[in-house]
Amino acid sequence: MLSLFYKSATMKDLIIKPTFLNKVEFWAATTIYVFAVFFLSANAVNTNRGLFDEALIRFNYYENHFLPQLVRYTVLYLVFLLLNYTVVPRLIRKEALFRSILLIVASFLAIGLVFGIVDTYHKAYLFQEYSSQQATYNAIFQDSFHYALWLLLMFGFYTIMKYIGLYLLTNSEAIQSRYRIITRDALGAFMLWMISMFLLLLINADGAVVVSWGIFVPFAIAFYCYSFYSLIPKALGKKHAFRSYMFNSFLLMLVSVLPVMLLGMLLIHNAEGGLSISFMNMAFQLLITVPLSWVLFKRQMQGNEELFMLRHELGQSNANLDFLRSQINPHFLFNTLNTLYGTALQENSERTAQGIQMLGDMMRFMLHENHQQKILLSRESEYMRNYIALQSLRTSTTPDIVIQAKLEDVLDEKFIAPMLLIPFVENAFKHGISLKQPSWIRVTLHYEQDKLYFDVYNSTHAKKEQDPEKGKSGVGLENVRQRLALLYPDRHELVIRETLEEFFVHLTLQL
Numbered sequence: 001m002l003s004l005f006y007k008s009a010t011m012k013d014l015i016i017k018p019t020f021l022n023k024v025e026f027w028a029a030t031t032i033y034v035f036a037v038f039f040l041s042a043n044a045v046n047t048n049r050g051l052f053d054e055a056l057i058r059f060n061y062y063e064n065h066f067l068p069q070l071v072r073y074t075v076l077y078l079v080f081l082l083l084n085y086t087v088v089p090r091l092i093r094k095e096a097l098f099r100s101i102l103l104i105v106a107s108f109l110a111i112g113l114v115f116g117i118v119d120t121y122h123k124a125y126l127f128q129e130y131s132s133q134q135a136t137y138n139a140i141f142q143d144s145f146h147y148a149l150w151l152l153l154m155f156g157f158y159t160i161m162k163y164i165g166l167y168l169l170t171n172s173e174a175i176q177s178r179y180r181i182i183t184r185d186a187l188g189a190f191m192l193w194m195i196s197m198f199l200l201l202l203i204n205a206d207g208a209v210v211v212s213w214g215i216f217v218p219f220a221i222a223f224y225c226y227s228f229y230s231l232i233p234k235a236l237g238k239k240h241a242f243r244s245y246m247f248n249s250f251l252l253m254l255v256s257v258l259p260v261m262l263l264g265m266l267l268i269h270n271a272e273g274g275l276s277i278s279f280m281n282m283a284f285q286l287l288i289t290v291p292l293s294w295v296l297f298k299r300q301m302q303g304n305e306e307l308f309m310l311r312h313e314l315g316q317s318n319a320n321l322d323f324l325r326s327q328i329n330p331h332f333l334f335n336t337l338n339t340l341y342g343t344a345l346q347e348n349s350e351r352t353a354q355g356i357q358m359l360g361d362m363m364r365f366m367l368h369e370n371h372q373q374k375i376l377l378s379r380e381s382e383y384m385r386n387y388i389a390l391q392s393l394r395t396s397t398t399p400d401i402v403i404q405a406k407l408e409d410v411l412d413e414k415f416i417a418p419m420l421l422i423p424f425v426e427n428a429f430k431h432g433i434s435l436k437q438p439s440w441i442r443v444t445l446h447y448e449q450d451k452l453y454f455d456v457y458n459s460t461h462a463k464k465e466q467d468p469e470k471g472k473s474g475v476g477l478e479n480v481r482q483r484l485a486l487l488y489p490d491r492h493e494l495v496i497r498e499t500l501e502e503f504f505v506h507l508t509l510q511l
Helices: 002-006 009-016 018-042 049-054 061-093 097-122 124-128 133-170 172-178 184-202 207-236 241-268 271-346 349-369 377-392 422-432 475-487
Strands: 401-407 439-448 451-459 492-498 502-510
Touching (some): 018 061, 049 124, 061 097, 061 133, 097 124, 184 207, 207 271, 241 271, 377 401, 377 422, 422 439, 422 451, 422 475, 475 492
Antiparallel strands (some): 492 502
16 A cells, blocks of 8 residues: 555655645645644543542643643644744754744743643643642643653654655656665655654653564565565466465465564563564564565556556657658748748749748758757747748749738747748748739737747648649648647647638647
């Protein structure tokens, strides 16, 4: 389950976006606070009434239990928010150090004073155990300040664990490349284990529970790493892979009985308890960790196969995209050469020279920038201007042809796939211009808030039956549809309308 959770978007956000972890911590703390208040309201049995009865002091549920505990929970919640979201970030950035230290001291004093005050009500039975009222106050406030210090130490321990865990996760690839036995899943599990140990210590869990959890989980993480690194890969090469893996795992657990028992004895100072923890650990690993490691390894193998297939499909898409580009470039080149040929026959060499210069700029664009994945939008716009100007050379002597181009300058460094817009303009000149009939072309380009708005509007003319181009919209339009689908899925809107007299293209593109 840990592996599946880690590979989810949530874990990725936790690593990539620090603000996401802040939100997780905020909602976790808020949820714990709300549940604590809820159970405080719902549970009227677990109180200090028995201690009050023994001391022969009248017990009031709200005065001696509910309100003091509510104040304690609220103060802990607010102090956690203050330290975690204000003080610690400043200390890490080394900003306002003096103010941060003052806030830590103020938090310590606030917890100690507030807890001391509420404990005079919550532990009022103590007034019968001490010789004087002042001695009782001294004992209560001394305990409250000790508890405040312990809470701050626990919070510091939590903060250190959190940032160590984040460091391990964000550098997991480098760590794994150096130590192949350590996986990213193991680092994530180690971080969660440290946090769980902090929570167990914070709630004063039973010592046997803390020791058991402190042994079981690190052992499980170590076994998980070793099984991924050695046990499972070796077992897969044998005839009965799972059976061989289980047998080797069982032998490993037998070998670990004595070391785990000695560690348990060292921590709880009890021989029988250490032996019990060792056998419980063996059962836990054999019943949970061993089969779970096998399942996760098989899932990872399946995921690697799917990744290979995706890369293969992506390679096919790239090859298809390269093929589409190879179709577009010669088409533009021959169109441009035909234009220059017609211009040279009609006019003097000055206009021809101007056309050749524009052609040179376009050729350089196609040779050097067209094969890049992305180019500046301003370069694509400049190429379009040259193309329109070049095509206008052969129509400038015909008064019935009107060409309007309004291409706004894009000052932002926005990038676009090369040769993505020009096919629409090329199609307009190819099918919208007639030297015998009134014709017009209008091209507009507008950029605003990461969106590109591109319109091409041109006249159309009925073609003769023997015209080989009749019924064709050109190779460019079909190619650009495929390129948009490959490069900008769900990020573009292409609208094409055609009538007997006009042809309209509108493209909205999210850059």
